[in-house]
Every structure is written in C-alpha cells, then in structure tokens.
Amino acid sequence: MIYQELSLTPHMSVMENILLGMEPANRAGVIDYKTMRSKASEALTQLGHGDINLNAPAGSLSVAQQQLVEIGRAVAVGCRVLVLDEPTSSLTAKDIRRLFALINRLRDQGHAIIYISHFLEEVKEISDRFTVLRDGSSVGSGNTADASPSKIISMMVGRSVENLYPRSEHTPGDVVLEMKELGGPSKPEFASLTLHKGEVVGIAGLIGAGRTELLRAIFGLDKVRRGQIKILDASTGAQSFQEVSRSTNHSPSDSWNKKIGMVSEDRKTEGLALNLSITDNLTLSKLPAFLSPKALDQEATSWSKKLFVKCRTVRQPIGDLSGGNQQKVAIARLLYHDADVFLLDEPTRGIDVGSKAQIYNVIDELAAQKKAVLVVSSYLPELLGICDRIAVMSRGVLGPARPVSETNEHKIMQEAIGADIESPAAAPGDSK
DSSP: OBOSSOOOOTTSBHHHHHTTTOOOBOTTSOBOHHHHHHHHHHHHHHTTOTTSOTTSBGGGSOHHHHHHHHHHHHHHHTOSEEEEESTTTTOOHHHHHHHHHHHHHHHHTTOEEEEEOSOHHHHHHHOSEEEEEETTEEEEEEEGGGOOHHHHHHHHHTSOOSOSSOOOOOOOOSEEEEEEEEEOSSSOSBEEEEEETTEEEEEEEOTTSSHHHHHHHHHTSSOOOEEEEEEEOTTTOSSOEEEEETTSOOOHHHHHHTTEEEEOSOIIIIIOOTTSBHHHHHHTTSOOSSOOHHHHHHHHHHHHHHTTOOOSOTTSBGGGSOHHHHHHHHHHHHHHTTOSEEEEESTTTTOOHHHHHHHHHHHHHHHHTTOEEEEEOSOHHHHHHHOSEEEEEETTEEOOOEEGGGOOHHHHHHHHTTOOSOOOOOOTTTTO
C-alpha cells in the first residue's frame, strides 16, 4: 500500500525506509547492510531514480522524492497486489511516465494493481476497469475504454457536470499587489507581476521552478532578497501602497493585517493543525478580543455549510476529515478573515472531483466579488479553466502573465522547460 499522505520515517535514511521491517540479516541475526543497500538501490533504479542518496535522511528529500521512496518500498517488497493512493500528486511528468511504465511491467508480470486517483486522464490511460466511490459506497463501474470522462465525473459528483470550470464575468479593477524584480533567499530569481482586484492569475511551471517560494515571499514566510513588493493598504481603501523590500520586515501577521491570506500546498504539516478542531483551524487567524467558544463554533458552522464541509460537528479534530474537506476548511479560514488577496498553492491537489468543483466555484465567486486570486497549480487544464491570465515560472524566473485566450498547454510547457521551438497550431478549444 502506498498512501496518499506520506508515511516515511523522516529521521531514518532512504535505504532504511525502503526496507523498514524487511531488513535482511546474516546467520548471526545482524543486519546485512550490503544486501540492504543493493535491494534499495535496485528498487529506486527500477523507478529511474538510482541517483537518490540512500544515506540521506528521508525528511531531507523533496516531497516528490519522498513519494518515489514510498513507491520504491512497495517495489522492494515484491508484492503481488499493489494499492496506490494518489501516487502522482507530487511527481513531475517525467516521473509519472516512469511510474506508469513500471505499473505496466508489474501488470504484465501478473501483479494486480488498484490505482486510486482524481486525475481522470490518468485513470483512462492506466486502468482496464474502473469503480467510482461516493460517500463510502460504490456508485458505478465498467470498462475504462467504454466510459467518457464526463460520465465518470457525473458518477463522482452525483449529477451531470456540464462545465467543471465556472466562468462568470470578471472585470479587473485597481491594482492590489505588484512585484518588481522580486528575488527570494534561493528562489524566485526574478519575478515581476501585477495583480488586480477581480481577477484570477495562475502561476504555472515545473516542480522546483520556484512557484511555492514566490508565494512564500509575498506572504512573508521567506525573506525578500532583492526587488520589492507593493501591497495596497487595505485599511485606507485608497490607492496607497506599502512597500516590502530587503530593508523592511515583513511577516505573515503583517500579511493578515493587510488582508492577504495563503493556503499552503502542504496542508498536513503547514496548512492545518490536524489535532485541533475545525473551529480552531478556521478561526485562529482572527480571534475576537472576547473569546466566546459558542460564537466561534457558530462562525465555523456557517462557513462550513457555505463550503459544503462534511463533518459530524465543528468540534471534531480536522484530521478526521477527508483531504477535500480539510482543504475547504483551509480556504474557509481566508473567507472568515475577509481577505482581499488569496494566495492559493496547489488548492486542489489530492482531492476528489466534487470538492474540486466546489473550490472552483469559490474561486470564481471571489473574482466576481472583486477579490484578487493568485493560484499555483501543476494541473494545466485547471489553470486554463479557472484563470484570467497565466504566468509561467522557469528556473526561478517568472515570465509575463498572458490572457488565457492567448495560450494553451503546449505553449505553457514549452515556456516552463525553456524550449525555443515553434508551437504547432493549437487545436480548437485547447485554451479552454
């Protein structure tokens, strides 16, 4: 079993994690580290990542590398049945191709594969048969080749989904945030962008390009190394800006005070306190002078209903909820805080299609209400579906933000990898 939430032991080495509980031993009962190293190396080599340092603590690796170590552990077991829960959520396109090739090899060798994913294009490509679960029950199944994506989506959300990406009219207004030649501690290297009220701007790029670091620098989690950020003073409502640069201090609390909110890509360790209640997670950023648990519960209940959060009570630990419901609470926190600028880092990663549709609706409504949304996503159809403009980050450098109508997946990937070749003619609807 490869879990959606990583289950590695961070302080132990890559080699030890891959063979944890299966350590080879000699006749004296002493661990045979030579054999252990050989098996761990062979497992990662099968995934095309024999270059990962076997001695490195697992916790020091990137999320994508940690996910590969999880998969390598399953390969090393030599299992007959392999269950993968959202295995590609943190992988690059190249790593996904390697994983699919491995899955096909295992299937051809007689292994049974259960592949759980919210990416329908992956399900269509990798599976022979499918089953749809909704609210804990099977609601449909069949041969994958015979089912269209729209049919599967209808089963998943319980209704016909004509348009997964809502497109109400967005009218950009005043500038609320402007970056000029921004540089962070390591990344971004160079980023200039203007964000207006009433628009959704997407940041595309490969994993490691510096997209997350850009949002962290804007929000105050990382220091600004050079350049500047100009933020509209929310307290005055006028076009007066406060500047953030290397010489000024800027913290997350400053951002909250300026009505800037952020949803982290890693909700498990950064975005939420899993042992605390839904109420605590939703209201901690904006506590009243007089604390009334009953009043806070009422606020949490109200926002939970608006975002269709499924829970028994707002006093239950948020760690009990599904990933999609957890993510909706993280976004509800920004709504409760009455943020004007929403920084969303991979807001729909690892959640079901129904929850995605609800979050897309929230984002669309925010822009219609003259809020500004800056969203990072690795899923290009999502960016093309919900954004008004898209900027591409490549190796720490942010390119210009172009209207969605002027780009498509091919052009975005071309820019992300730094390619300098002509794009083929876009097929009708490519940019939609």
